[in-house]
Amino acid sequence: MLPRLFSRRWLLATALVLVAAAVLARLGFWQLDRLEWRRSLNARVTEQQAADPLALTRESLESDLYSMEYRRVTVTGVYLTRDEIVLRNQVWQGEFGTQMGVKLFTPLFIEGTESAILVERGWIPDAEDRAAYIVEDPVTVSGQLRRAETDFALSASLHPDPTLTPDQERLEVWNNLDLQRLASQMEKDLLPVYLQIVPGGTQTEPPYALPPQLDLSEGPHLGYAFQWFAFAALLLIGYPIYVQRQESKKDAGIQSS
16 A cells, blocks of 8 residues: 555655645644643742742842742832833723723832832823823832733834834833833833732722733643644545545456456
8 A cells, every 4th residue: 555655646645645744743742832831831820929929129129030920029119200101002891881091101210229110000091191190209019020012022013113213202102011112211220020010909090900810721722732633643544545445446447447
């Protein structure tokens, strides 16, 4: 049977089947890699969420905060309103239904340090109403450390305006969060992570803080892997059977003639 699969009549088809099976198998292994990545992420998130809350001070800023995403932290300082930004096209599901607005981010100059951390304060109805949410006195806020969206290699076209350099215009309304870009237009040193406020109790007025609901399941990756491997197996098993049947018909026709 094997020589017939590589005969002149079937050589091209056999090559295509082998390539297709290899691609399907590779997709299966890719899903297994995604599964391992998901398990590693879940373990890291669970570990950080279970850790004791961390106070952001001069000493703790020397730690690798980037690896502590989702850890609870508290920090005291003063908001730098001049460097405040908002993310446009944000949705809030409130008592009056779904409302469009913006998400408010304000850098906080950390007490006793020379650094600031960006604080995601929450959803507000309109970017033009930010003056109503200015806080001038020192504050203590708590929440969880997060990495910015640009850690996932989003396209540069999502930046506020890729045609402008930081020294051309101070950008206040953004499409996505880019801590490196924001740091370039600030006078204070900005940490490579931001703080997402975790609300405590009922929120009666904006900014409305709402941490994302984390999905710590393993996702569908294992099932997808089995599907891709099954498709590859069907090709590798079904194709020789098909060829054998076609050759049997051909041999039967020759004998009858």
